[in-house]
Amino acid sequence: MIETKNSSDLELQLNRRGFLKGCTMMAAALGLSEAMIPKLVEAATSAERPAVIWLHFQECTGCTESLLRASHPDIGRLILEIISLDYHETVMAAAGHQAEKSLHDTLDNYAGKFLCVVEGAIPVNDGGIYCKIAGRTAVDILASVAPKAAAIIAIGSCASYGGIQAASPNPTGARGVQDLVSGTPVINIPGCPPNPVSFLGTILHYLTFKRLPVTDTLGRPLFAYGRRIHDHCERRSHFDEGRFAEEFGDFGHRNGYCLYKVGCKGPETFSNCPSARFNDVDVWPVSGGHGCVGCTEPDFWDTMTPFYERLPNVKIPGTGIITDVDSAGRKILGVAAAAVGIHAAVGIGKKIIKGCVCRDEKKES
Numbered sequence: 001m002i003e004t005k006n007s008s009d010l011e012l013q014l015n016r017r018g019f020l021k022g023c024t025m026m027a028a029a030l031g032l033s034e035a036m037i038p039k040l041v042e043a044a045t046s047a048e049r050p051a052v053i054w055l056h057f058q059e060c061t062g063c064t065e066s067l068l069r070a071s072h073p074d075i076g077r078l079i080l081e082i083i084s085l086d087y088h089e090t091v092m093a094a095a096g097h098q099a100e101k102s103l104h105d106t107l108d109n110y111a112g113k114f115l116c117v118v119e120g121a122i123p124v125n126d127g128g129i130y131c132k133i134a135g136r137t138a139v140d141i142l143a144s145v146a147p148k149a150a151a152i153i154a155i156g157s158c159a160s161y162g163g164i165q166a167a168s169p170n171p172t173g174a175r176g177v178q179d180l181v182s183g184t185p186v187i188n189i190p191g192c193p194p195n196p197v198s199f200l201g202t203i204l205h206y207l208t209f210k211r212l213p214v215t216d217t218l219g220r221p222l223f224a225y226g227r228r229i230h231d232h233c234e235r236r237s238h239f240d241e242g243r244f245a246e247e248f249g250d251f252g253h254r255n256g257y258c259l260y261k262v263g264c265k266g267p268e269t270f271s272n273c274p275s276a277r278f279n280d281v282d283v284w285p286v287s288g289g290h291g292c293v294g295c296t297e298p299d300f301w302d303t304m305t306p307f308y309e310r311l312p313n314v315k316i317p318g319t320g321i322i323t324d325v326d327s328a329g330r331k332i333l334g335v336a337a338a339a340v341g342i343h344a345a346v347g348i349g350k351k352i353i354k355g356c357v358c359r360d361e362k363k364e365s
Contacts, residue, residue: 050207051106051114053145054088057131057138058165058174059120062193063156064090070196071280083115083203089133100134107148115206116149116184118142118177121158121165125173142180151185151212152177155199157295160188160219167301178219187212188219192295197276198224218298220270229266229292232274235259253289263308264291271296 056064068091085091086106087099094102106114120138123130128137146152154177157163165174178186189199202221205213213221230236238244238258245253245262253262260267269292273284286292294304 049082049084050150051110052083052085052087052117053103053106053114053149054085054117054119055138055141055145056089056133057118057120057122057142057159058172059156059158059163061090061119063119063159063191064088066193066278067196067199070200082207086114103145107145111148113150114148115203116145116152118152118154118159119156121162121174121176122180123165123172123174124180125171130172139180142177146177146181146184149184151187151206152181153187153189153199153202154178154219155189156194157190157192157300160190161298163192164301166299185212186219187215187221189224190220190296190298191271192293194296195224195272195276195278198272216270220296224272224276225270225296227270227272229269229271229273229286233266233286234274235286248289259286259289259291261310262291263293263306263310265294265297265300265304265307265311266292268304268311269294269297 054064087103089099092099092102120131122128122138122142124139128139131138133141154160158165158174159177161176162170162174162179165172166176176188178188187202189202191198198221201223202213205211205221205223213223215221216225218225230239233239235256235258238256239260243252243257245257245259247253248262253259258264264286266286273292274286277284291307293307294300297304
């Protein structure tokens, strides 16, 4: 007689299979060998789930919305089995005084042990009045939470670098977390929104190794932001051979040619978008026919606009040889100066040049 399993047993098996698949995906994303998968599983299933305080400031909640659609692991497993999400305005059941009590209880009970996730920029002008929660400004809330956290994850370009709120002329004085916090480790997961794989991979790395992943000079984990989009884009071969979409809807666009001439910022953007994709859909903007807008880069609303015009001075290859794509970051300063003024461009330029130089040095070494 063949023994059959009931539906609950089958569901558990499927959930377990999906979870193991997720850990395998994260190991690949982190650049770890198969031998490390059991350690990831052990860390993710530990009874000691880290408490997490998730703060929302100037943002559209798009980063949370993207995470809600993650599948390996899904949001339910993430919250109930991997971490203890003690405070999150969007998904928590509590509201008002009960929600604030949960925040303060976590600060008191897990000081020095909890992870703080920040979504959204922090406005500092006029005493920070442009973003207030429970009668307190975002500046005050961050100042009270950050020193007690074991580490801070700035999720999304707004929390990382200020985002659209910080675009010129930045009337509210929006800033990224790293500009306002000292003494507590901060890691940036930029993107508008970022891929959940980048965030979940950072969480699993922290749980497994008890430390944050190695980052680049802009505070981004190298496993997710260590490669230029242009270098592992599926349309790269078309760029090398000089095949471009000249405008949206033309022959080149319909046949998957490179989108550089219609504004793709892939040559100066670092992210894992071509390889990680989004939430099992197996597409990303460029594969869908829209150029990269450079949303993982600092100040991209100023330096990467106009979004539908190509980067200046990137040589179009005719024989498959690329001569100066790597220098596009330095030459983009001219666009930044026109957009935000000479004074602002100096500060932006230093960040971009420093990042490019450091990356070049790493390549040479």
